[in-house]
Amino acid sequence: MNPPLLRRARAPLGAALLALTAGCAVGPNYHRPAAPTPERFKEAEGWKPAEPREAASGSDWWSVYGDATLDELEKQIDVSNQTLRAAEANWRQAVALVSQTRAGLLPTVGVSASATRSGGPGGRATAGTTGTTGTTTSHPLNQFELAGNASWEFDIWGKIRRQLEGAKASAQASEADLAAARLSAQATLASDYIELRIADEQRHLLEETVDAFKRSLQITENQYHVGVVAKADVITAQTQLGGAQSQLIAVGVTRATLEHAIAVLIGKAPADFALAPATLGAAVPVLPAGIPSALLERRPDVAAAERQMAAANAQVGVAIAGYFPNLTLSGTYGFASEVVSGLVRAPNNFWSLGAAASDTLIDFGARGAQVRGARAAYDATVAGYRQTVLVAFQQVEDDLATLRILEQQHDVQDETVKSANLAVQLALNQYRAGTVAYTSVVTAQTVALGDAQTLLGIRQSRLVASVQLIQALGGGWDATTLGKKNGTAATLAESARP
Numbered sequence: 001m002n003p004p005l006l007r008r009a010r011a012p013l014g015a016a017l018l019a020l021t022a023g024c025a026v027g028p029n030y031h032r033p034a035a036p037t038p039e040r041f042k043e044a045e046g047w048k049p050a051e052p053r054e055a056a057s058g059s060d061w062w063s064v065y066g067d068a069t070l071d072e073l074e075k076q077i078d079v080s081n082q083t084l085r086a087a088e089a090n091w092r093q094a095v096a097l098v099s100q101t102r103a104g105l106l107p108t109v110g111v112s113a114s115a116t117r118s119g120g121p122g123g124r125a126t127a128g129t130t131g132t133t134g135t136t137t138s139h140p141l142n143q144f145e146l147a148g149n150a151s152w153e154f155d156i157w158g159k160i161r162r163q164l165e166g167a168k169a170s171a172q173a174s175e176a177d178l179a180a181a182r183l184s185a186q187a188t189l190a191s192d193y194i195e196l197r198i199a200d201e202q203r204h205l206l207e208e209t210v211d212a213f214k215r216s217l218q219i220t221e222n223q224y225h226v227g228v229v230a231k232a233d234v235i236t237a238q239t240q241l242g243g244a245q246s247q248l249i250a251v252g253v254t255r256a257t258l259e260h261a262i263a264v265l266i267g268k269a270p271a272d273f274a275l276a277p278a279t280l281g282a283a284v285p286v287l288p289a290g291i292p293s294a295l296l297e298r299r300p301d302v303a304a305a306e307r308q309m310a311a312a313n314a315q316v317g318v319a320i321a322g323y324f325p326n327l328t329l330s331g332t333y334g335f336a337s338e339v340v341s342g343l344v345r346a347p348n349n350f351w352s353l354g355a356a357a358s359d360t361l362i363d364f365g366a367r368g369a370q371v372r373g374a375r376a377a378y379d380a381t382v383a384g385y386r387q388t389v390l391v392a393f394q395q396v397e398d399d400l401a402t403l404r405i406l407e408q409q410h411d412v413q414d415e416t417v418k419s420a421n422l423a424v425q426l427a428l429n430q431y432r433a434g435t436v437a438y439t440s441v442v443t444a445q446t447v448a449l450g451d452a453q454t455l456l457g458i459r460q461s462r463l464v465a466s467v468q469l470i471q472a473l474g475g476g477w478d479a480t481t482l483g484k485k486n487g488t489a490a491t492l493a494e495s496a497r498p
Contacts, residue, residue: 025158026324027317030165030310033382035389038292043400061475062190064285065463069278070193073266077185078495080267087181088492094171101167104160107152112334116143144343147334147350154329159321166314172482173307179300179477179488187471189265191464196258198460199251200277205456206248209449213241216428216445220438233438240442244449284462286403287470289396298474299392303482305385312378319374322367325359392472399469406462413455420448 062074077084119140155161217237223229263273296302335348342348360367427444430436481487 025161025165025317025321027158027162027320028313030169030313032306033309033385035296035386036393037296037389038393041289041292041393041397041400043397043404044289047400047404060186061287061470062186064287064470065190065194066281066283067193069275070190073189073193073262074186076266077182077189078492081185081265082267084178084182084185084492087178088489091171091174091178091489092493094167094174098164098167098171101160101164104153105155105164107150109148109150111148112145113147114143114145115340117141118143142338143336144338144340145334145336146343147332147336149330149332151328151330154327156327157321157324159318162314162317162321166311166318169307169310169314173304173311175482175487175489176300176304176307176479178492180304182488182492183300183471183475183477185265186475187467189262190467192258192261192265194280194463194467195460196255196262196275197278197280198456198463199255199258201279202453202456203248203251203255203277204279205449205452206244206251209445210241210244210248213237213244213445216441217241219428219432228434229438236438236442240445280463284403284407284459284466286466287473289400289469289473292393292396295392295396295473296389297479298477299388299472300474300477300479300488302385302388302392303479305381305388306479307482309378309381309385312374312381316371316374316378319367319371322360322370325357328356330354330356395472396469399465399472402465403462403469406458406465410455410458410462413451413458417448417451417455420444420451424448 060071060074062070117140153160217234217240220229220233220237224231224234259273259275260270262275263270266273331351331353333349333351335344336350337343337345337348424441424444427436427441431438431441477488484490
Protein backbone atom coordinates (compact mmCIF):
# COMPACT_ATOMS: atom_id res chain seq x y z
CA MET A 1 0.00 0.00 0.00
CA ASN A 2 1.16 3.54 -0.74
CA PRO A 3 2.71 4.96 2.48
CA PRO A 4 1.36 8.51 1.95
CA LEU A 5 -2.08 7.05 1.45
CA LEU A 6 -1.70 5.10 4.70
CA ARG A 7 -0.71 8.24 6.58
CA ARG A 8 -3.68 10.15 5.21
CA ALA A 9 -6.08 7.37 6.17
CA ARG A 10 -4.62 6.72 9.62
CA ALA A 11 -5.89 9.82 11.45
CA PRO A 12 -9.60 9.64 10.48
CA LEU A 13 -9.59 5.87 10.84
CA GLY A 14 -8.12 6.09 14.37
CA ALA A 15 -10.67 8.69 15.35
CA ALA A 16 -13.47 6.52 14.02
CA LEU A 17 -12.20 3.48 15.93
CA LEU A 18 -11.96 5.48 19.16
CA ALA A 19 -15.49 6.78 18.76
CA LEU A 20 -16.87 3.32 17.99
CA THR A 21 -15.15 1.50 20.85
CA ALA A 22 -16.09 4.21 23.36
CA GLY A 23 -19.78 3.51 22.93
CA CYS A 24 -21.67 2.47 26.04
CA ALA A 25 -22.87 -1.10 26.46
CA VAL A 26 -26.60 -1.66 25.99
CA GLY A 27 -28.60 -3.43 28.66
CA PRO A 28 -29.01 -2.87 32.41
CA ASN A 29 -26.00 -2.21 34.61
CA TYR A 30 -25.76 -4.59 37.55
CA HIS A 31 -26.76 -3.57 41.06
CA ARG A 32 -27.04 -6.15 43.81
CA PRO A 33 -30.72 -6.63 44.72
CA ALA A 34 -31.73 -6.34 48.35
CA ALA A 35 -32.12 -9.52 50.38
CA PRO A 36 -34.04 -10.05 53.65
CA THR A 37 -31.49 -9.46 56.42
CA PRO A 38 -32.51 -9.47 60.11
CA GLU A 39 -30.84 -7.16 62.60
CA ARG A 40 -30.02 -9.96 65.03
CA PHE A 41 -30.04 -13.73 65.41
CA LYS A 42 -33.09 -14.69 67.44
CA GLU A 43 -31.63 -17.90 68.88
CA ALA A 44 -28.51 -16.13 70.15
CA GLU A 45 -30.48 -14.02 72.62
CA GLY A 46 -30.07 -14.91 76.27
CA TRP A 47 -27.42 -17.54 75.59
CA LYS A 48 -23.73 -17.09 76.22
CA PRO A 49 -21.58 -20.10 75.31
CA ALA A 50 -19.56 -21.18 78.30
CA GLU A 51 -16.28 -21.00 76.39
CA PRO A 52 -16.73 -19.24 73.04
CA ARG A 53 -13.56 -19.80 71.08
CA GLU A 54 -12.16 -18.64 67.77
CA ALA A 55 -9.40 -20.18 65.73
CA ALA A 56 -6.02 -18.78 66.59
CA SER A 57 -4.74 -16.01 64.35
CA GLY A 58 -3.33 -17.53 61.18
CA SER A 59 -4.87 -20.93 61.97
CA ASP A 60 -7.71 -22.76 60.29
CA TRP A 61 -11.13 -23.03 61.92
CA TRP A 62 -10.80 -26.65 63.04
CA SER A 63 -7.94 -25.66 65.37
CA VAL A 64 -10.61 -24.73 67.95
CA TYR A 65 -10.99 -28.47 68.70
CA GLY A 66 -7.36 -28.77 69.76
CA ASP A 67 -6.88 -32.17 68.15
CA ALA A 68 -3.54 -32.76 66.41
CA THR A 69 -4.83 -35.74 64.41
CA LEU A 70 -7.77 -33.71 63.08
CA ASP A 71 -5.38 -30.91 62.13
CA GLU A 72 -3.26 -33.27 60.04
CA LEU A 73 -6.28 -34.84 58.35
CA GLU A 74 -7.82 -31.48 57.43
CA LYS A 75 -4.59 -30.33 55.77
CA GLN A 76 -4.81 -33.30 53.39
CA ILE A 77 -8.17 -32.11 52.07
CA ASP A 78 -6.56 -29.39 49.95
CA VAL A 79 -3.98 -31.76 48.52
CA SER A 80 -5.80 -35.02 47.90
CA ASN A 81 -9.59 -34.59 47.93
CA GLN A 82 -10.76 -35.46 44.41
CA THR A 83 -14.08 -33.61 44.61
CA LEU A 84 -12.12 -30.48 45.45
CA ARG A 85 -9.71 -31.10 42.58
CA ALA A 86 -12.67 -31.30 40.18
CA ALA A 87 -14.10 -28.02 41.51
CA GLU A 88 -10.69 -26.37 41.16
CA ALA A 89 -10.46 -27.56 37.53
CA ASN A 90 -13.94 -26.13 36.85
CA TRP A 91 -12.74 -22.79 38.19
CA ARG A 92 -9.68 -22.82 35.92
CA GLN A 93 -11.97 -23.57 32.99
CA ALA A 94 -14.12 -20.55 33.90
CA VAL A 95 -11.04 -18.34 34.14
CA ALA A 96 -9.88 -19.53 30.72
CA LEU A 97 -13.28 -18.58 29.30
CA VAL A 98 -12.76 -15.04 30.61
CA SER A 99 -9.50 -14.77 28.66
CA GLN A 100 -11.16 -16.24 25.58
CA THR A 101 -14.00 -13.71 25.76
CA ARG A 102 -11.62 -10.80 26.36
CA ALA A 103 -9.76 -11.72 23.15
CA GLY A 104 -12.94 -10.90 21.21
CA LEU A 105 -12.40 -7.21 21.95
CA LEU A 106 -9.17 -7.20 19.89
CA PRO A 107 -8.46 -7.73 16.18
CA THR A 108 -7.73 -11.14 14.72
CA VAL A 109 -4.49 -11.14 12.73
CA GLY A 110 -3.37 -13.94 10.44
CA VAL A 111 -0.98 -14.80 7.66
CA SER A 112 -1.41 -16.95 4.57
CA ALA A 113 0.90 -18.31 1.93
CA SER A 114 0.12 -20.19 -1.28
CA ALA A 115 1.86 -21.61 -4.30
CA THR A 116 0.08 -22.83 -7.47
CA ARG A 117 1.19 -24.15 -10.84
CA SER A 118 -1.31 -24.25 -13.69
CA GLY A 119 -1.35 -24.72 -17.44
CA GLY A 120 -2.96 -26.45 -20.41
CA PRO A 121 -4.63 -25.19 -23.61
CA GLY A 122 -7.90 -24.43 -21.84
CA GLY A 123 -6.34 -23.04 -18.68
CA ARG A 124 -6.02 -19.47 -17.56
CA ALA A 125 -3.32 -18.39 -15.21
CA THR A 126 -4.82 -16.24 -12.47
CA ALA A 127 -3.11 -13.93 -10.07
CA GLY A 128 -5.39 -14.86 -7.19
CA THR A 129 -5.79 -12.00 -4.74
CA THR A 130 -4.57 -9.37 -7.23
CA GLY A 131 -7.65 -9.93 -9.31
CA THR A 132 -5.70 -9.92 -12.63
CA THR A 133 -6.21 -12.61 -15.24
CA GLY A 134 -3.57 -13.78 -17.65
CA THR A 135 -3.94 -14.88 -21.27
CA THR A 136 -4.63 -18.40 -22.41
CA THR A 137 -1.41 -20.37 -22.62
CA SER A 138 -0.26 -23.93 -22.96
CA HIS A 139 2.83 -23.23 -20.90
CA PRO A 140 2.62 -23.97 -17.18
CA LEU A 141 2.61 -20.87 -15.00
CA ASN A 142 3.54 -20.47 -11.33
CA GLN A 143 1.83 -18.18 -8.85
CA PHE A 144 3.21 -17.44 -5.34
CA GLU A 145 1.46 -15.35 -2.72
CA LEU A 146 2.33 -14.18 0.81
CA ALA A 147 -0.23 -12.04 2.63
CA GLY A 148 -1.20 -10.85 6.08
CA ASN A 149 -4.82 -10.23 6.99
CA ALA A 150 -6.69 -8.75 9.92
CA SER A 151 -10.33 -8.42 10.95
CA TRP A 152 -11.95 -6.57 13.80
CA GLU A 153 -15.53 -6.75 14.95
CA PHE A 154 -16.23 -3.48 16.71
CA ASP A 155 -18.04 -3.80 20.02
CA ILE A 156 -20.14 -0.69 19.37
CA TRP A 157 -23.12 -1.82 21.42
CA GLY A 158 -21.16 -3.55 24.16
CA LYS A 159 -22.18 -7.13 23.34
CA ILE A 160 -18.68 -8.51 23.83
CA ARG A 161 -18.17 -6.36 26.92
CA ARG A 162 -21.37 -7.76 28.40
CA GLN A 163 -20.18 -11.26 27.55
CA LEU A 164 -16.89 -10.49 29.29
CA GLU A 165 -18.76 -9.08 32.28
CA GLY A 166 -20.81 -12.27 32.49
CA ALA A 167 -17.75 -14.49 32.09
CA LYS A 168 -15.96 -12.69 34.93
CA ALA A 169 -18.99 -13.03 37.20
CA SER A 170 -19.31 -16.72 36.29
CA ALA A 171 -15.63 -17.28 37.08
CA GLN A 172 -16.09 -15.64 40.48
CA ALA A 173 -19.20 -17.77 41.07
CA SER A 174 -17.13 -20.84 40.21
CA GLU A 175 -14.47 -19.71 42.68
CA ALA A 176 -17.12 -19.29 45.38
CA ASP A 177 -18.46 -22.76 44.51
CA LEU A 178 -14.94 -24.07 45.00
CA ALA A 179 -14.74 -22.39 48.41
CA ALA A 180 -18.11 -23.91 49.32
CA ALA A 181 -16.96 -27.37 48.21
CA ARG A 182 -13.79 -27.00 50.26
CA LEU A 183 -15.69 -25.89 53.37
CA SER A 184 -18.18 -28.74 52.92
CA ALA A 185 -15.36 -31.30 52.66
CA GLN A 186 -13.63 -29.85 55.72
CA ALA A 187 -16.84 -29.85 57.76
CA THR A 188 -17.75 -33.37 56.66
CA LEU A 189 -14.30 -34.59 57.68
CA ALA A 190 -14.57 -32.87 61.07
CA SER A 191 -18.04 -34.35 61.67
CA ASP A 192 -16.94 -37.85 60.64
CA TYR A 193 -13.86 -37.59 62.85
CA ILE A 194 -15.94 -36.48 65.84
CA GLU A 195 -18.41 -39.32 65.33
CA LEU A 196 -15.53 -41.80 65.02
CA ARG A 197 -14.03 -40.60 68.29
CA ILE A 198 -17.43 -40.82 69.98
CA ALA A 199 -17.60 -44.39 68.68
CA ASP A 200 -14.23 -44.97 70.37
CA GLU A 201 -15.69 -43.63 73.61
CA GLN A 202 -18.80 -45.74 73.10
CA ARG A 203 -16.59 -48.80 72.70
CA HIS A 204 -14.70 -47.89 75.89
CA LEU A 205 -17.98 -47.46 77.78
CA LEU A 206 -19.27 -50.83 76.58
CA GLU A 207 -15.97 -52.51 77.44
CA GLU A 208 -16.26 -51.20 81.00
CA THR A 209 -19.90 -52.27 81.05
CA VAL A 210 -19.02 -55.78 79.87
CA ASP A 211 -16.40 -56.01 82.62
CA ALA A 212 -18.96 -54.85 85.18
CA PHE A 213 -21.55 -57.35 83.93
CA LYS A 214 -18.96 -60.13 84.12
CA ARG A 215 -18.35 -59.28 87.76
CA SER A 216 -22.10 -59.26 88.38
CA LEU A 217 -22.38 -62.65 86.69
CA GLN A 218 -19.56 -63.99 88.87
CA ILE A 219 -21.31 -62.73 92.02
CA THR A 220 -24.58 -64.33 90.91
CA GLU A 221 -22.91 -67.66 90.11
CA ASN A 222 -21.18 -67.68 93.51
CA GLN A 223 -24.47 -67.08 95.29
CA TYR A 224 -26.17 -69.73 93.17
CA HIS A 225 -23.53 -72.29 94.08
CA VAL A 226 -24.12 -71.71 97.80
CA GLY A 227 -27.87 -71.90 97.26
CA VAL A 228 -28.69 -68.29 97.99
CA VAL A 229 -30.26 -67.45 94.61
CA ALA A 230 -32.07 -69.36 91.92
CA LYS A 231 -30.73 -70.46 88.50
CA ALA A 232 -32.93 -67.79 86.89
CA ASP A 233 -30.70 -65.07 88.32
CA VAL A 234 -27.64 -66.63 86.65
CA ILE A 235 -29.45 -66.88 83.30
CA THR A 236 -30.56 -63.26 83.62
CA ALA A 237 -27.00 -62.13 84.30
CA GLN A 238 -25.72 -64.14 81.32
CA THR A 239 -28.38 -62.62 79.07
CA GLN A 240 -27.49 -59.13 80.21
CA LEU A 241 -23.80 -59.76 79.56
CA GLY A 242 -24.50 -61.13 76.08
CA GLY A 243 -26.54 -58.06 75.18
CA ALA A 244 -23.70 -55.73 76.19
CA GLN A 245 -21.18 -57.83 74.24
CA SER A 246 -23.42 -57.66 71.18
CA GLN A 247 -23.57 -53.86 71.41
CA LEU A 248 -19.79 -53.73 71.75
CA ILE A 249 -19.37 -55.70 68.53
CA ALA A 250 -21.91 -53.51 66.69
CA VAL A 251 -19.91 -50.36 67.43
CA GLY A 252 -17.23 -51.77 65.13
CA VAL A 253 -19.51 -51.34 62.11
CA THR A 254 -20.02 -47.64 62.81
CA ARG A 255 -16.35 -47.01 63.41
CA ALA A 256 -15.21 -48.88 60.31
CA THR A 257 -17.68 -47.00 58.10
CA LEU A 258 -16.54 -43.64 59.43
CA GLU A 259 -12.87 -44.56 59.04
CA HIS A 260 -13.51 -45.49 55.40
CA ALA A 261 -15.34 -42.20 54.79
CA ILE A 262 -12.42 -40.22 56.22
CA ALA A 263 -9.98 -42.12 54.00
CA VAL A 264 -11.93 -41.18 50.86
CA LEU A 265 -12.19 -37.53 51.95
CA ILE A 266 -8.39 -37.28 52.15
CA GLY A 267 -7.93 -39.10 48.84
CA LYS A 268 -6.82 -42.49 50.12
CA ALA A 269 -8.10 -46.00 49.61
CA PRO A 270 -9.71 -47.32 52.84
CA ALA A 271 -7.28 -50.24 52.84
CA ASP A 272 -4.36 -47.80 53.11
CA PHE A 273 -5.71 -45.78 56.03
CA ALA A 274 -6.26 -46.44 59.72
CA LEU A 275 -6.84 -44.38 62.85
CA ALA A 276 -5.84 -45.65 66.27
CA PRO A 277 -8.51 -45.33 69.00
CA ALA A 278 -8.41 -42.08 70.95
CA THR A 279 -10.67 -39.65 72.80
CA LEU A 280 -11.72 -36.06 72.18
CA GLY A 281 -11.36 -33.13 74.50
CA ALA A 282 -14.31 -32.48 76.78
CA ALA A 283 -14.92 -28.87 75.70
CA VAL A 284 -17.42 -27.99 72.97
CA PRO A 285 -16.03 -24.88 71.21
CA VAL A 286 -18.52 -22.43 69.74
CA LEU A 287 -17.72 -19.56 67.39
CA PRO A 288 -19.43 -16.21 68.07
CA ALA A 289 -22.23 -15.75 65.53
CA GLY A 290 -21.56 -12.05 64.93
CA ILE A 291 -24.09 -9.81 63.17
CA PRO A 292 -26.41 -11.20 60.48
CA SER A 293 -25.40 -8.68 57.80
CA ALA A 294 -21.80 -9.93 57.93
CA LEU A 295 -23.03 -13.43 57.03
CA LEU A 296 -23.66 -12.32 53.43
CA GLU A 297 -19.93 -11.74 52.95
CA ARG A 298 -18.81 -14.88 54.79
CA ARG A 299 -20.88 -17.57 53.09
CA PRO A 300 -19.41 -18.88 49.82
CA ASP A 301 -22.78 -20.19 48.63
CA VAL A 302 -24.31 -16.72 49.09
CA ALA A 303 -21.40 -15.18 47.19
CA ALA A 304 -21.82 -17.73 44.38
CA ALA A 305 -25.55 -16.96 44.11
CA GLU A 306 -24.80 -13.22 43.99
CA ARG A 307 -22.21 -13.68 41.23
CA GLN A 308 -24.66 -15.81 39.27
CA MET A 309 -27.06 -12.85 39.38
CA ALA A 310 -24.38 -10.59 37.94
CA ALA A 311 -23.68 -13.08 35.15
CA ALA A 312 -27.38 -13.40 34.32
CA ASN A 313 -27.75 -9.60 34.30
CA ALA A 314 -24.94 -9.35 31.73
CA GLN A 315 -26.72 -11.85 29.50
CA VAL A 316 -29.68 -9.46 29.30
CA GLY A 317 -27.34 -6.90 27.73
CA VAL A 318 -26.01 -9.53 25.32
CA ALA A 319 -29.56 -10.34 24.22
CA ILE A 320 -30.47 -6.64 23.77
CA ALA A 321 -27.36 -6.10 21.64
CA GLY A 322 -28.89 -8.53 19.16
CA TYR A 323 -31.22 -5.72 18.02
CA PHE A 324 -28.29 -3.69 16.67
CA PRO A 325 -26.14 -4.24 13.56
CA ASN A 326 -22.69 -5.83 13.59
CA LEU A 327 -19.77 -3.92 12.04
CA THR A 328 -16.55 -5.64 10.98
CA LEU A 329 -13.43 -4.09 9.44
CA SER A 330 -11.01 -6.27 7.49
CA GLY A 331 -7.79 -5.69 5.63
CA THR A 332 -5.19 -7.59 3.65
CA TYR A 333 -1.67 -6.70 2.60
CA GLY A 334 0.66 -9.01 0.74
CA PHE A 335 2.74 -9.90 -2.27
CA ALA A 336 2.09 -11.99 -5.40
CA SER A 337 4.48 -13.07 -8.11
CA GLU A 338 5.12 -15.79 -10.64
CA VAL A 339 8.54 -16.45 -9.14
CA VAL A 340 9.62 -16.94 -5.56
CA SER A 341 12.76 -14.92 -6.02
CA GLY A 342 12.00 -11.31 -5.28
CA LEU A 343 8.46 -12.03 -4.12
CA VAL A 344 8.57 -9.51 -1.30
CA ARG A 345 9.10 -6.40 -3.40
CA ALA A 346 7.10 -3.23 -3.85
CA PRO A 347 6.04 -3.99 -7.45
CA ASN A 348 4.47 -7.26 -6.28
CA ASN A 349 2.42 -5.87 -3.39
CA PHE A 350 -1.32 -5.77 -3.16
CA TRP A 351 -3.72 -4.60 -0.44
CA SER A 352 -7.37 -4.33 0.39
CA LEU A 353 -9.49 -2.66 3.03
CA GLY A 354 -13.11 -3.43 3.66
CA ALA A 355 -15.97 -2.93 6.01
CA ALA A 356 -19.06 -5.07 6.47
CA ALA A 357 -22.24 -4.38 8.36
CA SER A 358 -25.08 -6.80 8.95
CA ASP A 359 -28.39 -6.65 10.72
CA THR A 360 -31.53 -8.71 10.90
CA LEU A 361 -34.64 -6.96 9.63
CA ILE A 362 -37.30 -9.56 10.32
CA ASP A 363 -36.89 -12.45 12.75
CA PHE A 364 -40.53 -12.94 13.73
CA GLY A 365 -39.91 -12.11 17.39
CA ALA A 366 -36.81 -14.27 17.97
CA ARG A 367 -34.70 -11.47 19.46
CA GLY A 368 -37.56 -10.26 21.63
CA ALA A 369 -38.00 -13.80 22.96
CA GLN A 370 -34.26 -13.97 23.71
CA VAL A 371 -34.43 -10.75 25.71
CA ARG A 372 -37.50 -11.93 27.62
CA GLY A 373 -35.81 -15.24 28.30
CA ALA A 374 -32.65 -13.51 29.57
CA ARG A 375 -34.70 -11.27 31.87
CA ALA A 376 -36.61 -14.30 33.19
CA ALA A 377 -33.32 -16.12 33.82
CA TYR A 378 -32.07 -13.08 35.75
CA ASP A 379 -35.26 -12.96 37.83
CA ALA A 380 -34.76 -16.65 38.64
CA THR A 381 -31.22 -15.97 39.91
CA VAL A 382 -32.54 -13.11 42.06
CA ALA A 383 -35.07 -15.45 43.65
CA GLY A 384 -32.36 -18.09 44.06
CA TYR A 385 -30.05 -15.57 45.73
CA ARG A 386 -32.69 -14.44 48.19
CA GLN A 387 -33.60 -18.05 48.98
CA THR A 388 -29.92 -18.87 49.58
CA VAL A 389 -29.71 -15.93 51.99
CA LEU A 390 -32.81 -17.09 53.87
CA VAL A 391 -31.49 -20.66 54.11
CA ALA A 392 -28.16 -19.31 55.41
CA PHE A 393 -29.91 -17.45 58.22
CA GLN A 394 -32.05 -20.52 58.93
CA GLN A 395 -29.00 -22.76 59.26
CA VAL A 396 -27.31 -20.38 61.70
CA GLU A 397 -30.49 -20.07 63.78
CA ASP A 398 -30.94 -23.87 63.76
CA ASP A 399 -27.40 -24.50 64.94
CA LEU A 400 -27.56 -21.78 67.60
CA ALA A 401 -30.79 -23.27 68.94
CA THR A 402 -29.35 -26.78 68.82
CA LEU A 403 -26.25 -25.80 70.76
CA ARG A 404 -28.18 -23.78 73.33
CA ILE A 405 -30.75 -26.52 74.00
CA LEU A 406 -28.26 -29.39 73.95
CA GLU A 407 -26.11 -27.56 76.47
CA GLN A 408 -29.06 -27.51 78.86
CA GLN A 409 -29.89 -31.16 78.13
CA HIS A 410 -26.26 -32.16 78.69
CA ASP A 411 -26.23 -30.61 82.17
CA VAL A 412 -29.40 -32.49 83.14
CA GLN A 413 -28.25 -35.77 81.61
CA ASP A 414 -24.87 -35.55 83.32
CA GLU A 415 -26.60 -35.42 86.71
CA THR A 416 -28.84 -38.28 85.62
CA VAL A 417 -25.83 -40.46 84.80
CA LYS A 418 -24.30 -39.76 88.22
CA SER A 419 -27.56 -40.74 89.92
CA ALA A 420 -27.89 -43.89 87.78
CA ASN A 421 -24.35 -45.02 88.66
CA LEU A 422 -25.08 -44.50 92.34
CA ALA A 423 -28.28 -46.52 91.96
CA VAL A 424 -26.26 -49.41 90.49
CA GLN A 425 -23.89 -49.46 93.46
CA LEU A 426 -26.76 -49.40 95.94
CA ALA A 427 -28.60 -52.18 94.10
CA LEU A 428 -25.49 -54.38 94.03
CA ASN A 429 -24.85 -53.86 97.75
CA GLN A 430 -28.46 -54.69 98.58
CA TYR A 431 -28.33 -57.78 96.35
CA ARG A 432 -25.19 -59.03 98.08
CA ALA A 433 -26.97 -58.51 101.40
CA GLY A 434 -29.94 -60.45 100.09
CA THR A 435 -32.44 -57.64 100.58
CA VAL A 436 -33.43 -57.22 96.90
CA ALA A 437 -33.87 -59.53 93.91
CA TYR A 438 -31.37 -59.62 91.04
CA THR A 439 -33.93 -57.98 88.79
CA SER A 440 -33.32 -54.76 90.72
CA VAL A 441 -29.62 -54.92 89.83
CA VAL A 442 -30.40 -55.63 86.15
CA THR A 443 -32.82 -52.75 86.00
CA ALA A 444 -30.36 -50.32 87.60
CA GLN A 445 -27.51 -51.42 85.32
CA THR A 446 -29.64 -51.22 82.18
CA VAL A 447 -30.81 -47.72 83.08
CA ALA A 448 -27.25 -46.62 83.88
CA LEU A 449 -25.93 -47.92 80.54
CA GLY A 450 -28.75 -46.25 78.62
CA ASP A 451 -28.20 -42.95 80.42
CA ALA A 452 -24.44 -43.06 79.75
CA GLN A 453 -25.05 -43.78 76.06
CA THR A 454 -27.55 -40.92 75.90
CA LEU A 455 -24.95 -38.59 77.40
CA LEU A 456 -22.43 -39.64 74.77
CA GLY A 457 -25.04 -39.07 72.07
CA ILE A 458 -25.73 -35.57 73.38
CA ARG A 459 -22.01 -34.81 73.42
CA GLN A 460 -21.67 -36.03 69.84
CA SER A 461 -24.64 -33.90 68.76
CA ARG A 462 -23.16 -30.82 70.43
CA LEU A 463 -19.77 -31.28 68.78
CA VAL A 464 -21.30 -31.91 65.36
CA ALA A 465 -23.61 -28.91 65.81
CA SER A 466 -20.57 -26.76 66.59
CA VAL A 467 -19.01 -27.87 63.29
CA GLN A 468 -22.25 -27.10 61.48
CA LEU A 469 -22.39 -23.64 63.04
CA ILE A 470 -18.84 -22.91 61.92
CA GLN A 471 -19.78 -24.09 58.42
CA ALA A 472 -22.98 -22.02 58.47
CA LEU A 473 -20.90 -18.95 59.40
CA GLY A 474 -18.56 -19.51 56.44
CA GLY A 475 -15.59 -21.06 58.23
CA GLY A 476 -13.67 -17.78 58.24
CA TRP A 477 -14.03 -17.31 54.46
CA ASP A 478 -14.49 -13.79 53.05
CA ALA A 479 -16.09 -12.81 49.73
CA THR A 480 -13.51 -10.05 49.26
CA THR A 481 -10.92 -12.75 48.45
CA LEU A 482 -12.67 -13.63 45.17
CA GLY A 483 -10.25 -13.20 42.30
CA LYS A 484 -7.36 -12.36 44.62
CA LYS A 485 -3.95 -14.03 44.82
CA ASN A 486 -4.66 -15.09 48.39
CA GLY A 487 -8.09 -16.49 47.54
CA THR A 488 -9.19 -20.11 47.93
CA ALA A 489 -8.93 -20.91 44.22
CA ALA A 490 -5.43 -19.49 43.80
CA THR A 491 -4.26 -21.33 46.92
CA LEU A 492 -5.63 -24.65 45.74
CA ALA A 493 -4.29 -24.17 42.21
CA GLU A 494 -0.84 -23.55 43.67
CA SER A 495 -1.02 -26.67 45.83
CA ALA A 496 -2.09 -28.74 42.80
CA ARG A 497 1.05 -27.93 40.83
CA PRO A 498 3.53 -30.82 40.61
